[in-house]
Amino acid sequence: MNAAVLSADLAYWAQSLLRVLGGLVAVLLPAGTIVYLFLFKMMSFMQSRLGPMEAGPYGSMQLFAEVGKWLQKEDIYPARADRFLFKIAPLIVLASTFLLVVVVPFGPDAWFTDFEAGVFYMLAVSSVSVLGILIAGWSSANKYSLLGGLRAAGQLIAYELPMVLAVVGVVIQAGTMNMQGIVVAQNAGSMFGWDGLGNPYVLTQFVGFVIFMIAVQAELTQTPFDMPIAESELVSGYMTEYSGFRFLIFFIGEFATAGVFSMIASVLFLGGWAVPFSWFGWTNLNDIDNWMNVAGPLILFTKMVVLSFIIMWVRFSFPRFREDQLQRFAWKVLIPVSLVNIMLTAIFKVAF
Amino acid sequence: MAKPKVPGLFKGLGVTFGTLMRTATEGSNTIQYPHEKETPPVRARGVIALHEGNCTSCMLCARSCPDWCIYIEGHKELAPPRRAGGSPRKVNKLDRFDIDYALCMYCGICVEVCPFDALFWSPEYEYSEPRIADLLHDKSKLGEWMETVPEAPELEAGADKKGKK
Numbered sequence: 001m002n003a004a005v006l007s008a009d010l011a012y013w014a015q016s017l018l019r020v021l022g023g024l025v026a027v028l029l030p031a032g033t034i035v036y037l038f039l040f041k042m043m044s045f046m047q048s049r050l051g052p053m054e055a056g057p058y059g060s061m062q063l064f065a066e067v068g069k070w071l072q073k074e075d076i077y078p079a080r081a082d083r084f085l086f087k088i089a090p091l092i093v094l095a096s097t098f099l100l101v102v103v104v105p106f107g108p109d110a111w112f113t114d115f116e117a118g119v120f121y122m123l124a125v126s127s128v129s130v131l132g133i134l135i136a137g138w139s140s141a142n143k144y145s146l147l148g149g150l151r152a153a154g155q156l157i158a159y160e161l162p163m164v165l166a167v168v169g170v171v172i173q174a175g176t177m178n179m180q181g182i183v184v185a186q187n188a189g190s191m192f193g194w195d196g197l198g199n200p201y202v203l204t205q206f207v208g209f210v211i212f213m214i215a216v217q218a219e220l221t222q223t224p225f226d227m228p229i230a231e232s233e234l235v236s237g238y239m240t241e242y243s244g245f246r247f248l249i250f251f252i253g254e255f256a257t258a259g260v261f262s263m264i265a266s267v268l269f270l271g272g273w274a275v276p277f278s279w280f281g282w283t284n285l286n287d288i289d290n291w292m293n294v295a296g297p298l299i300l301f302t303k304m305v306v307l308s309f310i311i312m313w314v315r316f317s318f319p320r321f322r323e324d325q326l327q328r329f330a331w332k333v334l335i336p337v338s339l340v341n342i343m344l345t346a347i348f349k350v351a352f
Numbered sequence: 353m354a355k356p357k358v359p360g361l362f363k364g365l366g367v368t369f370g371t372l373m374r375t376a377t378e379g380s381n382t383i384q385y386p387h388e389k390e391t392p393p394v395r396a397r398g399v400i401a402l403h404e405g406n407c408t409s410c411m412l413c414a415r416s417c418p419d420w421c422i423y424i425e426g427h428k429e430l431a432p433p434r435r436a437g438g439s440p441r442k443v444n445k446l447d448r449f450d451i452d453y454a455l456c457m458y459c460g461i462c463v464e465v466c467p468f469d470a471l472f473w474s475p476e477y478e479y480s481e482p483r484i485a486d487l488l489h490d491k492s493k494l495g496e497w498m499e500t501v502p503e504a505p506e507l508e509a510g511a512d513k514k515g516k517k
Contacts, residue, residue, distance in 0.1 A: 318364060
């Protein structure tokens with residue numbers, strides 16, 4: 001993960017290998033954690049049952065059993081499916097997740113790319129998954145899949161907008177689009193001269209945070225925004241025809257994206273990997289001790305778990321929105337509120 | 353003064369979180385079946401047991417079964433007379449009484465319809481088989497389940513006792 005630290009004395013291929021391994025860990029570890037901790041255990045506990053208990057202690061190896069099961073399953077194509085598109089659709093969805101994790105900073109030197117327009121890039125590549133979903137829905141040659149794909153496209157485009165607008169407030173306040181810069185701005189900042197907590201933007205941008213989390217919920221097509229994959233009416237929508245390994249990729253994509261979006265939300269609103277700089281007398285990025293490269297990912301991971309707990313909690317508690325309610329909520333509530341939020345943020349930015 | 357109203361959204365989150373905490377502290381409502389076994393209620397309708405001595409092979413149960421899953425075969429036998437000098441009695445002897453539990457839908461009509469108290473509900477539930485054909489249980493197996501059939505409840509005060517006074 002911290003290829004940047006080692007870049008001085010490593011060959012290019014070794015750096016690339018480290019980055020690939022780091023990327024795999026950064027995508028698969030959150031996905032596995034979310035699936036086991038929340039999908040298996042928390043959901044079961046909320047329904048007063050224990051969940052998987054047989055595979056490993058407290059069913060902790062269940063995930064490997066599930067992966068093994070999926071790998072054994074036959075890879076089925078519908079007779080009239082568009083073979084090529086059908087094959088690449090899950091990969092496009094997963095690629096979007098891997099592209100997202102690229103800009104997330106994990107520590108002072110532990111990042112994949114230190115991209116100046118990181119927020120912009122993040123918002124851009126997060127909508128690549130819409131393409132994959134639409135392709136999957138179309139190429140399945142199945143009415144339900146097509147309906148699911150179209151619903152997903154409509155929903156994801158509708159909720160992309162509040163997401164962008166919610167992030168704009170953070171960008172205005174931090175004065176940078178660089179994710180690392182946003183982390184530094186939060187932890188080096190102070191609230192009315194008191195710097196014990198830094199200045200996490202969840203306090204000043206609370207409206208933006210709520211809108212961002214709602215939009216993330218919709219982007220991930222988690223209940224209550226799961227119209228596109230509604231099991232009871234569309235039999236899993238665009239995923240209907242997928243089986244075996246390709247379904248597994250969709251599944252990993254769904255929960256890895258939940259993890260990556262939680263990480264991005266904690267970078268934008270909760271101070272990311274860092275602790276408030278005043279605790280150790282740091283003032284900028286260059287002062288930070290090297291051990292933060294190890295502690296940083298752990299802190300970010302903890303924040304990721306907390307945020308995905310909220311996402312999953314909402315998922316397990318609420319029933320599904322109707323399609324028109326869903327669109328009305330995005331266009332008539334979230335977008336106006338986030339526009340007002342941007343305006344107020346701009347006014348306060350100029351005033352102070 | 354009325355309590356301030358909690359929005360339904362937060363109430364819903366509270367319900368799920370409350371259940372989460374209750375399961376974590378007090379345990380779940382479910383049971384880890386093969387490791388620990390639930391005791392079903394005494395009158396649970398687990399399986400149908402046969403008291404062979406009471407059966408007269410009248411075929412009422414077999415005819416009323418919606419699935420036709422009861423198979424009865426019998427023949428008549430001569431039994432010694434009740435009083436000395438009487439003619440020998442004719443009794444029905446049961447040769448075969450099978451219930452196919454692969455077909456049975458546990459409606460209990462056979463138990464209701466039996467006029468001689470030969471069929472009973474037993475709370476036994478562990479009789480699954482690897483092969484579907486093995487679910488056809490004969491009268492000796494049905495008779496074993498009689499052991500777990502609970503005693504009939506006491507009649508209410510003033511109720512008419514049927515049968516011989």
